[in-house]
Amino acid sequence: xxxxxxxxxxxxxxxxxxxxxxxxxxxxxxxxxxxxxxxxxxxxxxxxxxxxxxxxxxxxxxxxxxxxxxxxxxxxxxxxxxxxxxxxxxxxxxxxxxxxxxxxxxxxxxxxxxxxxxxxxxxxxxxxxxxxxxxxxxxxxxxxxxxxxxxxxxxxxxxxxxxxxxxxxxxxxxxxxxxxxxxxxxxxxxx
Amino acid sequence: xxxxxxxxxxxxxxxxxxxxxxxxxxxxxxxxxxxxxxxxxxxxxxxxxxxxxxxxxxxxxxxxxxxxxxxxxxxxxxxxxxxxxxxxxxxxxxxxxxxxxxxxxxxxxxxxxxxxxxxxxxxxxxxxxxxxxxxxxxxxxxxxxxxxxxxxxxxxxxxxxxxxxxxxxxxxxxxxxxxxxxxxxxxxxxxxxxxxxxxxxx
Numbered sequence: 429x430x431x432x433x434x435x436x437x438x439x440x441x442x443x444x445x446x447x448x449x450x451x452x453x454x455x456x457x458x459x460x461x462x463x464x465x466x467x468x469x470x471x472x473x474x475x476x477x478x479x480x481x482x483x484x485x486x487x488x489x490x491x492x493x494x495x496x497x498x499x500x501x502x503x504x505x506x507x508x509x510x511x512x513x514x515x516x517x518x519x520x521x522x523x524x525x526x527x528x529x530x531x532x533x534x535x536x537x538x539x540x541x542x543x544x545x546x547x548x549x550x551x552x553x554x555x556x557x558x559x560x561x562x563x564x565x566x567x568x569x570x571x572x573x574x575x576x577x578x579x580x581x582x583x584x585x586x587x588x589x590x591x592x593x594x595x596x597x598x599x600x601x602x603x604x605x606x607x608x609x610x611x612x613x614x615x616x617x618x619x
Numbered sequence: 620x621x622x623x624x625x626x627x628x629x630x631x632x633x634x635x636x637x638x639x640x641x642x643x644x645x646x647x648x649x650x651x652x653x654x655x656x657x658x659x660x661x662x663x664x665x666x667x668x669x670x671x672x673x674x675x676x677x678x679x680x681x682x683x684x685x686x687x688x689x690x691x692x693x694x695x696x697x698x699x700x701x702x703x704x705x706x707x708x709x710x711x712x713x714x715x716x717x718x719x720x721x722x723x724x725x726x727x728x729x730x731x732x733x734x735x736x737x738x739x740x741x742x743x744x745x746x747x748x749x750x751x752x753x754x755x756x757x758x759x760x761x762x763x764x765x766x767x768x769x770x771x772x773x774x775x776x777x778x779x780x781x782x783x784x785x786x787x788x789x790x791x792x793x794x795x796x797x798x799x800x801x802x803x804x805x806x807x808x809x810x811x812x813x814x815x816x817x818x819x820x821x
Contacts, residue, residue, distance in 0.1 A: 483703060486696050487742045514782065516699030543782065549700055555805050556771050557701045557789040577700030578807070585782045618746045619707050 474525035475567065480599065480613035482517045482584070485591045515591060516547075517582035517599060517613055518575045523567040530604040531573070532564040534582045540597055541584035548580050559583075564604065593617040657808060657816050663799035669764045671728070671756040674741035679754060682798060684724045688820050689794040690813075693770045693787055695731035696743040701789045701806055702727075706747040708810045713748065715814035722796070722821055728764065729755040730772040730787050768792050768800065795820040 523529050534544045545561045552558070557578075565580050567573040575581045582599070591597065595615040602608050673679040681689070690709060694702035706727065713720045727744055729735035732755050735743075740753030755761075765772055765788075772787035789806035793816060801820045804813055 483699060484746075486739060487746070514697045514699060551701075551789060551806060554771070555788055555790045556786060557698075557806065558786040559700075559775075559784045577704050581700065583699060618703055618743070619710065 474523065475529060475603070475607060475609055476522040476524060477601070477609060477611045478520045478522065480517070480519035480611045481616045482591060482597045482613045483515045484593050484595075484615050484618045485513055485515050485587055486618065487592075488513075488590055513587040514583060514585050515587060516577065517584060517597070518577065519611065519613065521567045521573045521575070521601075523569055523571055523573075526569050527605075528569050529567045529607065530564045531567060531601055532604050533602040535600045535602075536584060536597055539588050540591070541587045543585035544599075545583045545585065546580065547583045549578050551578065567603075591615045657802050657804040657812065659802050659816075660800055663795060663797075663801045666767050666794065666798075666800045667764075668798070669760065669767075671754040671760060671764075672737055674737050674744055674753040676737040679752070681726075681794075684726075684794075685798055686722070686796050688723045688796055688817050689726055690723065690817065691726050691728060691768070691792040691794060692789075693728045693730050693765065693768075693772065694789075695729055695785050695787070696735050696739055697731065698785070698787075703747075705789065705791065705806065706744070706751065708813070709751065710748055711810035712813045712817065713750075715811055716817065719818060719821060723817055725751045727751060727753045728761070729753070730761055730765065730770075731774075731785050732756050732758055732761055769803075793817060793820060 517534070521531065531546065534546065536544055546563075546565055547559050548562050548565075549557060549559045561583075562580070565573060573580065593615055597613045597615060599611045599613050600608055601611060668680060668682045670678055670680040690712070692702075692705050692709070694705065696702070709725045713723070713725065716723055725748070727740070729740065735753075735755045737753075737755060740755055744751045744753035761772075764770075770788040770790075770792075772785055774783050774785050776783040791804045791806075791808075791813065792800060793802040793804065795801040802816050804816060
């Protein structure tokens with residue numbers, strides 16, 4: 429009787445295992461929505477960049493086109509608004525080499541933004557969001573680094589022009605090893 | 620035979636448990652420190668009414684929304700990641716709510732009154748949903764509202780004066796139709812769950 433029970437239990441246990449594995453696989457199919465990689469874009473020295481994008485800037489108020497000299501106050505506020513505009517650039521870096529690469533800088537043409545930095549966003553246990561510049565970030569050997577909202581990302585500061593969905597921003601990435609990589613990032617809607 | 624039936628029952632229990640585990644898995648990349656998605660305040664917290672300037676440049680008082688549930692998020696328009704992400708999720712919450720969305724208001728309160736003018740808020744909030752309300756004001760007003768809701772914010776200047784960032788609480792605050800704070804929901808919570816939380820206070 430007992431032997432008979434064991435005989436039934438073993439295949440059942442296997443079945444349970446299979447069901448669990450399938451169940452868990454189904455669970456994890458939802459990470460990183462919207463991050464489906466496009467065709468591999470930029471590749472150099474074993475480093476590949478996929479799915480590079482920049483968030484559109486907040487549309488500036490339409491210029492009234494009068495060209496009229498505004499008062500000092502208005503001028504100042506216009507300038508402050510233009511110079512304070514920031515946005516983020518995001519992508520997946522895939523390091524196919526067997527050595528770590530450290531991303532230490534990024535740049536864009538000066539007419540896009542005058543300052544570009546690598547930042548990290550963190551959320552603490554009280555749900556407070558903090559963002560800080562970092563000296564660099566490692567793309568592990570045979571591994572990926574995802575630059576994404578809420579984590580490491582590239583910040584464009586002092587953005588000089590409206591970046592609208594459909595535009596393309598050329599980015600140059602510099603690694604500690606001396607490797608540089610040119611990337612074309614699509615501008616995606618603010619939302 | 621009875622034994623076999625018991626085994627089948629056990630298998631069914633395991634499957635149900637596995638699926639239940641699936642449901643509570645917050646699929647997104649957000650933090651998952653709290654076991655429950657959202658903190659329900661029981662009893663609800665009394666919060667002071669406040670008046671700020673909306674994206675049309677007009678004075679706006681929170682109690683104008685009495686009778687509606689209000690989702691409040693504190694952020695700033697130069698915020699590159701968590702603020703636009705949350706406003707995008709608000710759009711999805713609104714979709715999830717369907718007809719009930721008529722009884723819900725979505726409000727973005729700026730913690731960066733110096734840069735977030737009504738015009739800028741109009742462009743920003745309008746890019747997500749024209750029905751969303753954007754509010755801004757002077758630092759003292761924002762500070763006292765933030766304190767009331769338990770919101771932290773602090774300006775971080777590091778490169779030059781124009782390029783400061785603002786650290787801030789990224790939670791969503793749900794005010795009930797009666798005007799009291801009912802639920803606090805962590806950043807990154809699935810919009811479906813947020814919608815359920817909101818429906819529960821309607």
